[in-house]
Amino acid sequence: MPYNIASVLPLHKSRSLANKLLVWSVTSSFLNQVRCLVFEFHLTKLTLLGGIESHIYQLSSKLIDRGHKVIVITHAYKGRTGVRYLTNGLKIYHVPFFVIYRETTFPTVFSFFPIFRNIVIRENIDIVHGHASLSSFCGEAILHARTMGLRTVFTDHSLFGFADAASILTNKLLKFTLSDVDHAICVSHTCKENTVLRASLDPLMVSVIPNAVVAENFCPLSHTTTRAPDQALSSPTDPPMSPRIIGPDDPITIVVISRLFYNKGTDLLIASIPRILASNPNTRFIIAGSGPKAIDLEQMLERNVLQDKVELLGSVRHEEVRDVMVRGDIYLHPSLTEAFGTVIVEAASCGLYVVCTRVGGIPEVLPQHMTTFAKPEEDDIVLATSKAIAALRSNKVRTDRFHDQVKMMYSWRDVAARTERVYEGIIGDISPEEFYGYYPGQGWDASGDRVRSFALVDRLKRYYGCGVWAGKLFCLCVVIDFLIYVFLEMWFPRANIDIARSWPRKPPARKSLDNQ
């Protein structure tokens, strides 16, 4: 049974990852094809750690491999408009949008509906999958898709608190988006707890599907040789390369790749570097990334005269991250909040021992033997780093095995398969009993709110509960949206919209996968 998968893409500048991602996926169940829509896709702008764009790209292409059809809808950029195709037939619509500031669009709510409806009908979309929580694009698309009777999925990549005013607004917006969504996907269990609380969702309607890394792009130095075909043949029989022995006086290099922002823990980094260097001779730092805290970092280096021990690389392109990482032995990640922390997986994949703070979803990401955890305190980070250096010096850590282990843990193929199950569940290919858990004798009620009905009254009920004032406002939006939809159906009848031809499809890789 082929599936349609959608991937989503955020348009993400060098700012917070969490802010602008949307993925829309659409499947056409009657055609048994999967279609995906991605929003805000901008591959050329992949910045350092641009996790969400690559997330959508990787997920989309793996879903296409599994026989789904995926399209991505995103904003038009300067020099990037119209319809484009990427590798594997991934089709990207760059929708013209009124851009206010730095590719942030004005939340017009309805203006995007006509073109969205046209694309959805043209591509036979079944599922709309939105990414990111702050983009108004994503919320609008989910609203319109529900009005049109499509199933929707939302992926949340970010964590938000509940205390400050910005969070309260964001959470209201999220609640609006998620009130009527069919399923939500979070990147870690902590992220799931957060999303469930923020949007008052049923926990069973939220799946946890982690990010993944393309392990081939993050090989340790020693692995580059095994790529050669002759060695690849012999490697299964050869014993794995003996681990690099680090003597007590060999230099240890600590790598930090992070945007230099407050919430990335740059203050902790600045405070601990001199102490780490003082207590551990023969240690060096390589710091890549830029941001408002860069000036503090440089001042600290000058004040302590550490320029020869700390190398600042400035911001690094995503494809160069691996080359920086393999120069080090330890990856230090002092972040203060993190939903998943793809970068520590990448670091471990490069064979680095990881020292990270125990915040957000980070403790779930890597096994104990690859990491040393620290509290987000200066003293503890210094202690943990010193411990990690000691562990490496005593050669207790088999960092040479990390790459293969990480490869087993995270792969986009796995992510695509799990995402596919979500699509099956909401489309109805998997029965709700199975999808949401089957508990014989517990009085399972399949007509519950988990299978979201498309009836306008039911949708209004869900939106009405969002808040005293917000609920009424949201209901108004839904009603207007519905009227616009009726109007569009009359003035631009479906029959007049051409159906786009699909990209010629490779034989689905799915069958062979299942048979493995």
Add this chain to the structure above:
Amino acid sequence: MTSPSNPLPSSSPAGAPNRDGSKSPEHERLLPDPDRLAPEDAYFAPALSRVRSAPTNYEESLRSLNGDNASHIGSAAALRKKLGAPRRRKRKGAWKKLLWVKQSYPDNYTDTETFLDHLQRNPRVRPYDFWPLVADSTVIVQHVCSVVIFVCCFVGIVQDRVSPVSIVCWGSVGTAVGWILWDNWIWKEHEESQKEVDRTAGADDGSSSTSFASVAEASANDIHNDDTKINAIHGLGLSMSGNEPKEQLARRSADFSDTLDTDGLQTEQHASFPVPSNPLTGSTGSTDTTMLHDTYDTFRGSMLSPRNRQRLTTVKSALLIYLSLLGLSPILKSLTKSTASDSIWAMSCWLLIMNIFSFDYGSGEGAGATTKFPASLSTNAAVMASTVLASRLPSTTHVFSLMLFSMEVFGLFPIFRRQLRQKSWTGHVVLTLTLVIVAGGAVGVTLSGGWAAAIIGSVLGSILTAFVMGGCSWWLISLQKYKNVVIGPWDPARPIIRRHWN
């Protein structure tokens, strides 16, 4: 089943009765409002207790699924079963909150044992008690009363009922008394902490730098006290004469450091206490300066006692402020003369309200105490209010008196009040009572004049204040039940950094 934590109306008709039925009394207390986001619902609601028993049931269903792989080819459980061999073993195990392990549970599995187990509600909320709250509100009452007294004095001056000179004389006498008291407290405290430091440092007074270094190392607490105190001393100087004393101090200490062994002192200092090397930048800079000054004082104590030096500085500052105000009065008098009186009244009203709302009512302890001392917005608003008011007065003497009085009321009096509150609670209460009575009397006199009106005003004002204090405290306590702070691992961590580099 409806979502347990979903407050949507569509779910509440079915969900609410169940929830009420299953609530434990304790749970009820924590959840006063069923419409609110109530994370504990994830634990207690019946919908999830079903899930709690799920693992065993789930095993069965999974087994049935596994026996029938072909028809459920898409299910993640079946799919994953094939992907990894160790899973069969793991499947027996409990669900783990980990992402790197491939588990046999579906992705949307919600483990009731661990789900939201790091969530904390109202973790740092300490319920208010009535009387402590009333006691704390005296700080606000004091400030509001001083503003009221100031306004009444102004009205008296404008209406020619009170002589401005008498007001400023009384004000200055009060300020002098307050300063003497304050001076006493500060130096007593200083001596105590000095003694303590000497004790911990092994009484090595031969070299000031050594004693300073041992201060830095001896105990963080001592340093903190010392800092606060020195800053307090310095703060007074600042508030009285702007930058002048700071520069003087800096200059003096610089001179002194030159004659002394500058390098040795500074190296020692920087090795033991990484404050910025530039003594004239920002607030830390002034700390640095005062520290140098401090060491200087202990060193040169024989020539002129540090206490007298400090007094001399203060007197100098006071004199300076007095003279500059005197010189500025003619300018201030005509500064806003061209503005209509209506605008002046409205503006000064808003400025005084701003003063009341932005005033730093804190106790001066804890983080940020030194930086916000006193909140400059508040002081500036008050000074500006008195400046615009001064232009309505007829003569230079009037203007000078009002400005000086406002400096005393808004600049110096808060420092004294803060110190008094720390030193003597009785004094604080007595001061509050006095202020309330005086303010009430002043309002009475202003409104209708005469001693009778003053007494009636005092009585009414006191009663009203008591009621407002009690009522507001009670109101605040009754609002506490709406408090719902939710924190968990998703909140950005607060980094704990021992040393500050900026």
